[in-house]
Amino acid sequence: MEGKRRIGILTSGGDCPGLNAAIRAAAKTAMRDGYGVIGINHGWQGFLDNDYQVLDGMKTSGIIDRGGTILGTSRLSPFYVENGPQFVFDGVKELGLEGLVVLGGDGTLAATDRLYRMGLPVVGIPKTIDNDVRGTDFSIGFQTAVQIATDALDRLRSYAESHHRVMLLEVMGRHAGWIATYAGMANGADAILIPEIPMDSEKIDALCRMLLARNEKGISFSIVVVAEGTRLDGRTVEKPVHDRSRDGQERILGGIADVLGGIIAEKTDLEIRVSTLGYVQRGGTPVAYDRSLATAFGVKAVELITHREFGQMTALKGNRVTSVPLEIPAGGTKTLNLNIYRVAEKFFG
């Protein structure tokens, strides 16, 4: 490693399946190009704690199918800490990094964009099961989460059918209904509720009428997918928070399906059950699609660094792996393409 050119890699924000596949691809590509590779542990926190590891062939082999991230992650933003950006600049300088690959969701990528504008040689890779990063069709982790949610819905369908019940499954998706819509469509769900289409009493009445009509037709069960960020009368439902590390962070959502389930039960004589999928969606082995996407993104990120094209994020556009300026993901959330919802909707009820 001594005397070698170096790049760094870090993972920040919520974990998701496929992070290790991207770390492996970026590290192995960089090593082949003659770079030494440093992993920064626990996201940006690693720069505050001087917590790093050398990523060699051994550490990056056999991890393509492993969930989580071998580097650890945290939701800490350098901009929430006094002199945070300075710690990052000092760390990059001390480690002699020519470029830094940052794997993150919209929040992390917005911070990465700010650091780039301050002069940091960075590139981003989009990762989040929510698929709400702007500038790319898909983010690492999304397809695995959709598969997990679809498997859960398939299992809940046999339960609901046997017991003649209405089953509500709450899935992740703070700002966008990507997981809910793709999984619901794959399962043939009877209704899908998403943040992009807020609920109110009129919509609840329509949902109840649809559920009752199914019953009258002799179909004694229904499946409803609910994204955690679905608003009711303009408000989201939050979960109690049990840690202090979320200072300055968004609240944790959860519970909207329970609230809606209660209202449907009051308005109809249907038997309602509610399940919440939660963190299961973020864990375990990535599906093949996420491994391939992560591999392509890892290779592309190193290519960007070697060409000194900093301030870019790897992106998928159709079947093409390309890049977009970091200011695009930093510009806001990518909500669901409602054309996809319109397809799923054709099979409601």
Ligand code: F6P
């Ligand atoms: O990764 C995005 C996400 O899964 C959201 O859908 C969810 O609300 C959030 O992360 C919760 O994660 P944590 O508790 O780790 O902050």
